[in-house]
Amino acid sequence: MKRAVLVTLGLAAGLLSLAGAASAEEAAEAVRALYAPVWNPLEGEDLSKLTGPALALFEKSAKVSAETGEAGCVDFVVTVGGQDFDDEEVARTIETVETGRSPEGDALVTARFRSFPDGDADQEIRWTMRQVGGAWKVADIESPLDEWKLSTFPCD
Template sequence: MLKSLLMLSVLAAATASPAIAGEPAEAVRFFYENLGGEAGPENRDRFTGPALDFLNAADAAWVRDETNCIDFGLAIDAQDFDDAEIARTLKLDETIKGDTATVTAYFDNFGLATSVEWTLQKDADSWLVSDIASPDNAWRVSAMTCK
């Protein structure tokens, strides 16, 4: 009986974690279930480091003089997308090394095979996005500037 109670307590604690907690692939999956959400201010708590700095700078530039520093969807490496095709073909490949993880998202968009690499850092119980990159188009958020 005591063992059962202990197991139920452990399971309850595991399911009561915040939405951004969990494995790195699940932290990335959020952005494919909410396409366009990577640039939304309401999701800044999902970022850290260079990615957070760039997104905040992009917001500040827009408020200052409507400078648009992000003219494509970072999660999809494109300006336009077929959300049904992306959802149907999405595969996430996760590698964890200590407090750093890399998740590569593979998907098709309008028939074009696409990959986007996400770098995450562990912060307490959450995996936060610190960088996003396109191996195919040679861009990396940590190398972008917005003034």
């Protein structure tokens, strides 16, 4: 009887471990999918891939843009940390890896890629991904190289 309970507990722990690993892979794959082709939340009005601070910033940016008729608070492609990039080079060189979890349980994913085939254009973008309704959504994005983070981005 004890052995059956231990085997059952061991199997349950193993399945939970596999579920956690699958979840980690899913978060990294969700970020990878945003690079083929490069997703730009400034294009179009569909912000369904965003949640939390990222969604709040892009909503506020759209409001500022509508009120002023000019670019909103964000005027670059946050997924690549700039305005110019070679879509094929980004897709060819993209690497994503989950680097941990936030205290709130969000997946932290780092994306590394090259923006252009020539020159010194390596990039690193860090993503905070949150599961909402069974789907991974972007809660925050930051560039340690360029020292910006959406959740602390000024938008007046």
